[in-house]
Structures are given as structure tokens and as C-alpha cells.
Amino acid sequence: MKLRKHERLAYRLSDIIVRLNDGERLNIFELADTYKVSIRTLKRDFQDRLTLLELYEEGPQFYRLHPSNIGYLDIADIQRFASFASVQDLLPKIDRQFFQEKLNQSIFVKGFAYENISERTDDFRTINQAITNHQYIEFYYRKVSDYASNNSKHYLLEPYHLLNKNGIWYVVGRLHGQTRTFCFTQMTQLHINTETFQCSEDIKKETLDTDSLFFGNQISEIILQVDAKVAGYFERRDLLPNQNLVQRLDSGDLLLACKNIHPREVVPIVQYWIPYIRIISPSEIQKDLEITISKYLIGN
Template identity: 35%
Template sequence: MSQSERRHERLAVRLSLIISRLVAGETLVIQTLAAEFGVSVRTLRRDFRERLAYLDLEFRNGQCRLLSGSRQRELTVQTFVRQSGVEALFPDIDNQLVNSLLSASESPCLIWHSTNVRTQAQPEVFTRLIRAITEHRRVTLLAEGHRCTGLAPYRLVCSDGCWYLTGEHEGHITVFTLGDIHTVTFNPELFVPDTQVRNLLSHPDFLRVLPHFQTFHSLFVVGDDGFSPFKEQR
């Protein structure tokens, strides 16, 4: 990864964390935030002025917070829809649609999922993994008696009503069923997401075999056109 790509990666992470904290209702202290991200106050102010100008922000005494109200409510919903991947299910998720959905006395939509009985993910596990993914932080997992140390979590994927953790461990793609994960411990080490790994984990062929990954991953290799049968080198 080039220096320019790393710089843009750090910027994306910084903006994502700032937005998530603002949406969560936090009041951010600019000076503290600058020290946390290792950038100048001037850089942060440029982030707010140029890259987060669409947010309703209030600045006072070196602090920043997101204004409340109906407009903020719409922004929160749209941000959640976009970040969770649900946006693709709607023709257009604009302010008018958000207002109609939120003001309805009865739900006008229903997203149906399979009713198959599955082991549910623990809320604490889910929340900690979301934080680790957004902060690009390595984790140690304890799952069904198996301990995995130093895993780089990339994304949580919901397939047929079941959540899976996808990531990289010691140079290999790995998948865990969330219902099998008992504990998640944050490691002090951060990681820089690999573009090739990220693209692979979002590839339609990978997502199709996700529930059967442990069975199929040794039988297939990935190429520019997706997955193809593995052929032993001679």
C-alpha cells in the first residue's frame, strides 16, 4: 500500500470514528481529539469544515456536538441504513421516505428473514466486534473452545438470518459464526486493512459460500474473476 493510500485510509478511519461518536450523542473536545488521532487542531478543523460540512454541528469553547431535532433524526437513520448495508433494499432512502417510515403508526415495510433456529450472537460480542472493525483493532476470540489471537476483523455479514465475522489471521481468510463466539478481547495492535482482502470478502462468490466457508475454502482459490477450483501444483 502506497503512502498516499495509507494517508487516505487514516483519513477514512478518522472521519468514520468522528461521525459514529457524534451520532452517538458525544460532545467532542477538539484538542483531545487531535491528540488521539495524532493530527493538528488545524487538520481537524479542516475535516469539520470541508469533509463534514453536511452535518448540523455546533462549535463552542473548543468543543463540537451534533445538533438534535428532526433533521438530525433523519441523518441518523440514513447513516445507519448506509453503514449497515440495508440501503440496497430501498429504491431511494431520502428524507421524505425516512419521515414517512418514522411517523407511521404501523410499520409499512417488512424485511422477512428465515425462521430457522440458529444460535444468536451475544449483544456484547456483536458490539465489541463492531468497535474493533471501525477502529481497525486486532482482537483475540474464544469460540467453542478455540482461541484465535491477533485476528484482524474486517466485516460482520448477515446471511440467511445468521451473522458471520469475516477477517484475516496470519495471512489467511477466516470466518466465524457469531453464535459460536463467547468472548472478544481487544488487542493493543492496530492493523491497516488490505484492499485485496477487503475486495475478496465483499466478492459475490465469497458471500455465496460464506455459510459453508470451512468446507469450501480449501477447495477453491481466488482469481481476478472470482473463485475457481483449486488445482495442485505439479
């Protein structure tokens, strides 16, 4: 299957990082032939996308990692760095110290469209510092539904991750023993509290292993049937959150399961793919969707 542009980019960066990490001295002309890209593209890789790496030799023809850093990165680091480098425009312009001399493990990106947060660079840095040092953050938060009333609420949060999903930045953390998600741009008067908290590795893993943003409010499983006419799109990549294949029917239709997810994260996708997809269970979700569509069609 032909790779998409961003997939080719991530593959190329991963391969380059692996080879640098193994101590290779890379020739940019040989790389151009290997990856079938221009010299200009490769120079951009090294000068822009891989600028956080400590290179001992930097062009114009050869590139090599500093000897003291060879073998420093493990596979997880390499994958995370390549993922970050291929979507680095998601991040505000920040300096190398922001990443504390190694790949940052508190910032995650899911998706490639993004909102502009360049004016919130200081707050972004503050949150990341608190995540790294396991410090509480304090802020005021106003839900979208409360904007008309200008009603904000104060929070004291244990921050775990900065997460970009579908172009929107979120802060994932713990509040009163529950995992909560806050939209970054709706947080105001942000500052670090001097009090620290005990970071749970299990909770960190749990929040990264799901596509859901509704922590604690999910249902165990939603089953959907996808028409054979569009099944290929869902087989090519996961278009539904926490998507798993249950069965491929003789008709070519697919039965898919979304586990530990909130209906609000599934229903909009179903609406987009009408009439080629329907919710099999829980049946109440399909019924509510049909009622909503009927009201829309009759103008109520």
C-alpha cells in the first residue's frame, strides 16, 4: 500500500535517527538516492526537523551524531522523536532547553491539523514544566457552554500530558482521583503550585492507550456495521476511536467495535458516513441518532 506524505516523512526521519543513533556518518547525496527526495528536502530534515539532535558534524555533505550521544536513544525514543519532528509545526516556537536535553515524554500528537497557540507559549512551557516536575497546576476554566455567562471555575490539577487530538490541544490530568481533560485554550490565570504529587505510571499508560478524551465516562463497547461500499476506508486506517474489527461478513460489510469510548466521540463520525454506517449496539444510541436526524429534517 502506498504511504501518505506524512507517513513517508515519519519513516524517513525514523530511519535517519536510527542510523545516526547507531553511529553512522550519513552522506546527504546517498540519502537522497535512498529516500528518493531532493537534497533540499534532506537539508530541511536536518536543519529544521532534526534540529534538536546534538549533531557533531553538520553538512554540507555529511551528518553525524555527537559521539557522546551515540546509542543514547532507545526504540521508543526514536519513534516518539520522529513522530514529533514530522508534526513540529503543531508546537509553539520554543528553545532546546524546553526539552531538557532529551526527547520529551509529556507531549503527544494525534492528528496533523492544528490550532494556533503561539500566543500561549509561556503557558505551554509552564504546563510542561509542571508535568516534568510532578507539580500541581492551578487555573481557571470556562466551558464553551458558559462563555455567554462568563462563568469560570478554579481548578487544582495533577497534570500528566499535553495532548493534541484532531488539531486541538488538551491537558490530561487527575482531579480528585479521576482522570480529566481540559482544553488548553480555555484555561486562564495558569500557574504552578509548589505542591508535588505522586505520578502513577499505570495512569500515564492508560491515558495514552486510548483515543477517548472522556475519561471515566465511557461505555464498555459500541458495535457498528459498515457497508461494503466504504469498508475499505475503515480497513485502511482506524476512522473510529479505539476501533477493532469484530467480523467481516459474507456481504463484505464490517462489524467494528469501539471499546471504552463515549458515544459523543462515535456519533459524529456515524453522521458523517450516513447512510453507509449504523450503530448495532447499544441500540439506544442508534435510536437517539435517528430521532436527532428526524428533528433536523423537519426543522425542529
